[in-house]
Amino acid sequence: MNMPLEMDPALIRARAAADALRGAPLQERLNELHVLMTRIRDRQEDIVTRIMADTCKSRTDALVSEIMGVLDYLHWLVKAAPGALGEEKAATPLALMGKKSRIWYEPLGVVLVITPWNYPFHIAMTAIAPAFAAGNAVILKPSEHTPLTGLFEELVDGLPWLSRALLVEQGDGARAESLIAARPDKICFTGSTRTGQRILAQAAPLLVPVELELGGKDAMLVFDDVNLARTCAGALWGAFTNAGQSCTAVERLYVQDSIYDEVVARLRAGIDALVVNDGDDGDADLGAMTTDFQCDIVERQLADARAKGAIVHGGGRVAGTRLLRPALVTGVTADMLLMQEETFGPVLPVLPFRDEQDAIAQANDSVFGLSASVWSKDIERARRVAAALRVGAVSINNVMLTEGNPALPFGGTGQSGYGRVKGIEGLRAMTRSKAVLIDSQSKKIEANWYPYTRAKYRLFGELIGGLFGRGLGALLRFARAGLKLENLAQKPRHPDA
Structure with missing residues (x-):
């Protein structure tokens, strides 16, 4: 029997929870998030093991990027939410003298969160928490590749408001489509640009707002006045953390031509020293890839680069596994797939640039615009270059670090999506602002x-x-x-x- 889309059982339960949440004081919601934070901290080894089982990432990657990142965000959120979500005074013009202007931040209702397989715990939690803090019910649709079965339900069990407000719906893309068709009040999607476009096309006729955090092709710009040892170490980690399966991984490394050869030599030596293994106890640098299809994409891009004249140092797949050895690619040209598409794997192309303007032009020559990094001893130059880059975030003399500060907004432009998560902007994005003007009762x-x-x-x-x-x-x-x-x-x- 076909039921009306609006009658989807998950949406019915979520709407009932959202209605009930309107009576929950903000402080009670934040108290439950504090308990959640404590539970994650106390169960971190168990959670890490379960993340590794689903993703095959290294243990240290799971601990630092998934557990530490979530705890850091929850710690910030519990402190920041009262100020961000409370009644805000707004200026009242002279012509309206005697009146008061206020802004209220009210919950949207039901937020549908669709998460990817690369950071299945971190991305889910940093969407669930602000949505709940703002007073919304949340339907989480995890990736079918990394379902973390039962984990979220266990963590919120016994929390009166949060256990009711969070519904986890497992399934593939068809289940996501049915949830969208049931008209949630907002959709937060993290994943590929292609899937994001399909979600947007489905949601647009329903007038359901969509927040999209999509792919990236992040550039790292290195000028000739840097500390080479530190900068190369940063490039290796920025390119290969989580086996390169990060939307903000360094996928294009631009090095000033005067130091290009030395940087390449250091990177080759650094790649040879990296430990690639899965199921480790904390001593592996790179774990395995999460899916076979992503392994195929990486291998296809490297084969295309070789066929077009590139030199590939490293690379290759360990037979019978999803372990990919990290690869450094030189002799890169613009027509290669690894310069046109997101790679999402342990591949680092290195290209030279002449001067500041050439570096900016090359970095901006992409349909993606998520984040970037600029490396220079000259901070004024670094700030100038950062301002010229068409991206949503820039780290100066560090890499992938803006998302490490929960107070900063995160999001991109162009084919990397739009909207922001994290920070005050991301928290308020889970609300509907209401303008209020107050006058006295008189004749x-x-x-x-x-x-x-x-x-x-x-x-x-x-x-x-x-x-x-x-x-x-x-x-x-x-x-x-x-x-x-x-x-x-x-x-x-x-x-x-």
Whole structure:
């Protein structure tokens, strides 16, 4: 039997939870998030093991990027939410003297969170938590490749509000489509650009707002005044953390030509020293890839690069596994797939640039615009270059670090999506702002109300001239016209007025 889309059981339960949440004080919701934070901290080894089982990432990657990142965000959120979500005073113009202006941040209702397989715990939690803090119910649709079966339900079990507000719906893309069709109040999607476009196309006719955090092709720009040892270490980690399966991984390394050869030599030595293994106890640098299809994409891009004349140092797949050895690619040209598409694997192309303008031009020559990094001892130059990059975030003399600060917003531009998560901007994105203007109850008739008369028209002209004029004389003209208008507004229309 086919049921109406609006009758989807998950949406019915979520809407009931959202209605109930409207009676939950903010502090009670934040107290539950604090308990959640404690549970994650106390169960971190178990959670890491379960993340590794689903993703095949290295243990250290799972601990630092998934557990530590979530705890850091929850710690910030519990402290920041009262100020960010509380009633906000807004300036009231002189023409509205005596009135008060306020902004209220109210919950949306039901937020559908669709998460990817690369950071299945971190991305889910940093969407669930702000949505719940803002008073929303949440439906989580994890990737079918990394379902983390039962984990989220276990972590919120016994928390009166959060256990009711969070619903986990497992399934593939068809289940995501049915949830979208049931009209949630907002969709937060993290994943590929292609899937994001399909979600947007489905949601648009329903007028359901969508937040999209999509693919990246992040550039790292290295000038010739850097500390080479530190910068190369940063490049290796930025390219290969989580086996390169990060939307903000370094996928294009631009090095000033005067130090290019030395940087390449250091990177080759660094790649040879990396430990690639899965199921480790914390001593592997790179774990395995999460899916076979992503292994195929990486291998296809490297084969295309070789066929077009590139030199590949490293690379290759350990037979019978999803372990990919990290690869350094030189002799890169713009027509290669690894320069046109997101790689999402342990591959680092290295290209030279001449000067500041050349570096900016090459970095901006991409349909993606998620984040980037600029490396230089000259901070003014680094800031200048950062300002010229068409991306949503820039780390200066570090890599992938803006997302490490929960107070900063995260999101991109172009084919990397739009909207922001994290920070005050991301938290308020889980709300609907309501403008409120408060006046006192009295018998006074407003000057701009009916009746309109020639006398009022003349006085409004004088009031505008005074209000937007300059100097004390203008202010006096405004006050004089305003008093006359107030007085005239209290009188009935005169036949000769």
